[in-house]
Amino acid sequence: MRILLLSAYDAESHIYWRKGLIEHLPEYEWTVLSLPGRYFSWRMRGNSLSWAFAERELLEQQYDLVIATSMTDLSALRGFIPNLGQIPTLVYFHENQFAYPSSGKEFKSVEPCILNLYTALAGDYCLFNSEYNRRTLLEGASALLGKMPDHVPAGITDRIASRSAVVPVPLKDDSYLPSKPESNRVHLVWNHRWEFDKNPQLLLDAIRLLLKKTDRFTLHVVGQQFRKVPPQFTELSELLDQYPGCKGEWGYMASRQAYQALLQKADIVLSTADHDYQGIAVLEGAAAGAFPVVPDRLAYQELFPVECRYTESDQANEMAEKLGQLIEKKLDNGFELPSVDVSQLSWTVLADKYREVIEAIMKRGAP
Structure with a gap:
């Protein structure tokens, strides 16, 4: 089975996770695309553009599953590469922008939060590394949607909650x-x-x-x-x-x-x-x-x-x-x-949990 792994902001903790995933689940054939963990704002909004027009041949190949980190602009990438929309997709949240503390110096924008929300909705299933991470995304998304002046669809956070679980990043x-x-x-x-x-x-x-x-x-x-x-x-x-x-x-x-x-x-x-x-x-x-x-x-x-x-x-x-x-x-x-x-x-404990989730999503079902 072929898995495409997308790490759009490949910071140290993301590298730690993806290398462990590949090492401990060797029965899958992995293809990895990653972008350096720098220029945060540009990377968050630009990763779909970078990949869609520089890696189109690789993205248009046949895969059984896509695993994308939450930094991936998944909804835009699926629009640029339509066949990705036909492949079961798992989103992994190392963090979420709703709960990220403010330094007081950054340009205030809802863009990072909106991207997290859209990516969560574009995936078939979401994993979070902690319940705190999951809870703060759901609470933050609910608060953000509450600020929309009109045409707010019902049940958005319930949809994410029903298609998500917590599986931590295993230790090496x-x-x-x-x-x-x-x-x-x-x-x-x-x-x-x-x-x-x-x-x-x-x-x-x-x-x-x-x-x-x-x-x-x-x-x-x-x-x-x-x-x-x-x-x-x-x-x-x-x-x-x-x-x-x-x-x-x-x-x-x-x-x-x-x-x-x-x-x-x-x-x-x-x-x-x-x-x-x-x-x-x-x-x-x-x-x-x-x-x-x-x-x-x-x-x-x-x-x-x-x-x-x-x-x-x-x-x-x-x-x-x-x-x-x-x-x-x-x-x-x-x-x-x-x-x-x-x-x-440990990976000894958690590897089978990752397998269970992956196998279930590849069959178009929820774990």
């Missing part, structure tokens, strides 16, 4: 590693994109408060960086430099082997995110034995027990308090920090 097989913590210090890892939606200000504020309690920790701040780096990272680096031993790995780690070794050493993996639909970075830390300390919001409410989460009311102070208590428990009381079982997110 090599994510599951034995924990190897050190005994004399507590290692904290913050391992996210260095962008505003990961809330670096909260990280800075919490570490500043934590340093008033203890300096018996090493903070590693690693992750993908872009041309414009939020100034909080410079402030945090300079702050940690004042405390010997508190600053660990800093910046992007090109070697996955080195990155995994760091996660094995970590006692705690942190998130301060305002935007995470699944949180692969924290999940990989948990898979290597680190204890997650995450906000009580987003998909984290589905993934981690309440003892891992800090509340919304006074985030920096509560995060610092939680970290201080964990450091004290380990170093003063010999308490082994607990791990959280994330084995249910």
Whole structure:
């Protein structure tokens, strides 16, 4: 069976998912089209144009199924390439634009949200990586449709809801590693994109408060960086430099082997995110034995027990308090920090679920 996989904004998390999909479902014949994860606004609106007139021969071949990410302008692409409209299509939502936080600097437009809505409706079935992702799209679409002045068709969000399910992005097989913590210090890892939606200000504020309690920790701040780096990272680096031993790995780690070794050493993996639909970075830390300390919001409410989460009311102070208590428990009381079982997110568990969905859609049925 031949599957056409379309990744219209091929960011790191999308690459992570599509490579895993192809590796763990080798019984299908895969054809992949992807576009680089940059120039977001142009890519979102232009991907159908780019593909329809540069890849027409490939798109007009015969396939048994199309799998498209939610960034794909699927309704326009099916209009440009009519035969695609005759092929069963699955849409995978890594995120949705309805719940994406605003930086206050972007041009305000409903275009990204409308594209998500049209793509969800153009597909035969939709998968979401978390219930939070699914719920916020349905709520956001309902609110947007409520603003239309007239001629609003009934049952749009019900249609999407009835043809959708949650199947997370599985963790790589090599994510599951034995924990190897050190005994004399507590290692904290913050391992996210260095962008505003990961809330670096909260990280800075919490570490500043934590340093008033203890300096018996090493903070590693690693992750993908872009041309414009939020100034909080410079402030945090300079702050940690004042405390010997508190600053660990800093910046992007090109070697996955080195990155995994760091996660094995970590006692705690942190998130301060305002935007995470699944949180692969924290999940990989948990898979290597680190204890997650995450906000009580987003998909984290589905993934981690309440003892891992800090509340919304006074985030920096509560995060610092939680970290201080964990450091004290380990170093003063010999308490082994607990791990959280994330084995249910492995490819071993989830590969058959993907097969089940794919087979059902290829037969023009719903799973």
